[in-house]
Structure formats: structure tokens, C-alpha cells
Amino acid sequence: MLVVLVLALAAAGCGGSDEASQTDPTAEWASGFCTAITDWTNSLQDVSSEFSDTSNLSKDGLQSAADDVRSATDTLVSDLKDLGAPDTSSGDKVKSAVDSLTTTLDDETAQIQDTANGVSSITDLPSAISKISTSLSSLSTAFSQTLQTIDNADASGELQSAIQDAPECSSLTS
Numbered sequence: 001m002l003v004v005l006v007l008a009l010a011a012a013g014c015g016g017s018d019e020a021s022q023t024d025p026t027a028e029w030a031s032g033f034c035t036a037i038t039d040w041t042n043s044l045q046d047v048s049s050e051f052s053d054t055s056n057l058s059k060d061g062l063q064s065a066a067d068d069v070r071s072a073t074d075t076l077v078s079d080l081k082d083l084g085a086p087d088t089s090s091g092d093k094v095k096s097a098v099d100s101l102t103t104t105l106d107d108e109t110a111q112i113q114d115t116a117n118g119v120s121s122i123t124d125l126p127s128a129i130s131k132i133s134t135s136l137s138s139l140s141t142a143f144s145q146t147l148q149t150i151d152n153a154d155a156s157g158e159l160q161s162a163i164q165d166a167p168e169c170s171s172l173t174s
Contacts, residue, residue, distance in 0.1 A: 043072030
């Protein structure tokens with residue numbers, strides 16, 4: 001469910017032609033942003049597919065999935081922080097929104113991992129899955145709010161144009 005929401009939210013802000021200039025810093029930022037999100041959502045899809053087989057619904061399976069989510073999220077957070085501010089008039093506002101997102105990603109992923117690590121028997125699974133679902137919902141809300149903040153901050157449309165032109169963003173809409 002989260003993967004679909006993240007993809008839908010990212011697709012709302014990404015997509016377009018394949019003519020991004022690799023020397024344009026704004027285009028490079030957009031490319032890096034979409035690549036980071038795509039890599040993360042692909043990792044989450046892999047984790048989700050682990051649970052398509054109900055035999056993976058176990059304490060060890062849940063802990064393994066939480067570890068995989070943590071690893072993917074750590075990579076996403078690092079990638080987003082490495083981007084810095086886009087070279088636009090709204091760059092500082094965008095960076096602030098992305099920084100806030102990375103904090104939420106860290107917090108919610110830590111909560112997912114703590115919940116998974118707290119499972120001591122199969123009877124704890126329903127409660128743990130409920131708590132993890134709440135954290136995943138918080139991640140989705142944080143993404144939505146961040147994308148809206150970025151869109152609102154980009155009054156001149158510089159970043160939106162770069163995102164629409166970045167080939168890496170077009171894959172999010174397919």
C-alpha cells in the first residue's frame with residue numbers, strides 16, 4: 001500500500017520528456033531526487049513481495065523486512081541529504097522540506113524496527129503489523145506533505161520543469 005501511495009505521490013510531481021541537461025544543477029538535483037525515490041520504492045516493493053507468501057509472516061520474517069526497510073531508508077536519507085538544496089530561487093525551502101522528510105523517515109523507520117524487534121512470539125504479530133502499518137501511513141503522509149511543500153515553494157516553476165524533463169522521473173509515471 002505504501003509503495004503505491006509513494007509512487008502516486010512521486011508521479012504527481014515527476015514525469016515528462018527525456019531532454020534534461022546534465023550540466024544544469026537543477027536538472028541534476030531533480031534527477032538525483034527521483035533516482036533516490038525510485039530506488040527506495042523498488043526496495044520497498046521487494047520487501048512487500050516477501051509477504052505475498054503468508055509463510056513469511058513470522059517473527060524472523062518481520063524482523064528481516066524491518067531490517068530491509070531500515071537499510072533502504074538509510075540509503076534514501078543519505079542520498080537526499082547528499083543532494084543539498086536545488087539551484088533554484090526556492091532551493092532553501094525545498095532543502096528544508098527534504099530535511100524534515102529525512103527526519104520523519106528516520107523516526108518512523110526506527111519505530112518499525114523497534115516494533116519488529118519487540119515481537120517475541122507469533123501472537124505479537126497482529127499488534128506489530130498494526131503498529132508498522134501506522135508508521136507506513138506516517139511515511140506516506142510525510143511524502144505527500146513534502147511534495148506539496150516543494151510544489152508550493154517552487155513559485156517560478158524551475159524545479160517542476162527540471163523534474164518534468166528528467167528521464168529518471170519519467171520512470172515513476174510508467
